[in-house]
Amino acid sequence: MKFQNQERKEWRKFCGYTICHLIFSHPIYLHYNQDSSKKKKNTSKMSNDETPIRFGIIGCAEIARKISRAINLSPNSTLYALASRSIEKAHNFAIKNNLFSDSLKIYGNYSEILDDPFVDAVYMPLPTTFHLHWAILAAEKKKHLLLEKPTALNVEELDKILDACDKNGVQFMDASMWYHHPRTGKMKEMIVDSKLFGQVKAIHSSSSYAPGQEFLENNIRVKPDLDALGALGDAGWYCIGAILWAMNQTLPTTVTALPNVARNSAGVILTCSASLYWEKEETVATFYCSFIAHETMDLRVYGSNGTCYLYDFILPFGEDSASFNFTSGAKFVDLHIGWNLKPQVVEVTSQLPQEGYMIQEFASLVKAIKFSRSKPESKWPHTSRITQLVLDAVNKSIDTGFQPVHM
Secondary structure, three states: OOOOHHHHHHHHHHHHHHHHHHHHOOHHHHOOOHHHOOOOOOOOOOOOOOOOEEEEEEOOOHHHHHHHHHHHHOOOEEEEEEEOOOHHHHHHHHHHOOOOOOOOEEEOOHHHHHHOOOOOEEEEOOOHHHHHHHHHHHHHOOOEEEEOOOOOOOHHHHHHHHHHHHHOOOOEEEOOHHHHOHHHHHHHHHHOOOOOOOOEEEEEEEEEOOOOHHHHHHOHHHOOOOOOOHHHHHOHHHHHHHHHHHOOOOOOOEEEEEEEEEEOOOOOEEEEEEEEEEOOOOEEEEEEEEOOOOOEEOEEEEEOOEEEEEOEOOOOOOOOEEEEEEEEOOOEOHHHOOEOOOOEEEEEEOOOOHHHHHHHHHHHHHHHHHHHOOOOOOHHHHHHHHHHHHHHHHHHHHHOOOOOEEO
16 A cells, blocks of 8 residues: 555554554454445446546534445445544544445545545535535535535525535535435426426425434534524424425525524524415415424425325435325315325335435536536535525524515
């Protein structure tokens, strides 16, 4: 194994740490289950179609465990590098998640992974406060960017990130996984069928969970200097995204927050709700997001001739299949003693978890840019931007005493 000077220094530091780990730690932590790791792709003598996209992960957040697994499951991707604020932290993350291989590079700071010329794309699960700096730097280093949501503290910051991506010809996508599940495509197919579903008249979405006091006191999502958007940014992002998805990514006429806002002592939102209204379509939507209510991930879309609803739109109940309920043309029977039909349960099987599909799609876009000189897909920056715009409007409505915000 050959090393450059900087790599040699890092490897010596890494080896020294590993020896200490061997001496003072239980040896079980140094072993991993081969069955839970993907066999590394041999990139020698591969055509462009076969060459996997080399991912780097910037930051060892808990969600990075899920994405590293997804990268290893995706047939067109490989985990090439991992960076944290220290070699030790990155090393421990790799051990804990069975990521070590002969080819995995480990960096003790974020800048070095961005300077690695072999990294094609980066996944960035840093606290939202740090997105502006590191996302722009990643784009300037020509790294395609899969950015954890919420994408920014406000749309002004996001626009700077998107501008950097556009100027440097790199693909941008936020890491909202549910868009990429095949179930989502099947729901859209049925909702846009005017005969089957009709016009969308109303939508409701919710995202809530109650992780407990430890979370409410110490998690980065309740810290104003790290993730100031709180439950609105974390859980509300999904709710707003689902509503806009059902409305074909068109902005509402007005956004109005509802007066059920709960905050912690630092002023971070723990619970909020809002209504969205489309004047031309005469469509209304509501959402509820919370860190202090029981687990929900509901989405209901009401059409003039049909209804679609599910209870797990953000995270399916299982990885192998997911379902939703769909009704079209329902009527009451004579004397109103029942219905003429029951909801149809539409089940969609999947070969990958939804985060695997997300990685696969993102890598496909990156490959098209890298090998075919395609332009970055504009759908995903647009989706993130209008979600951020509505999120900002909810925040503004809260701050102005729940006044309507005109979009």
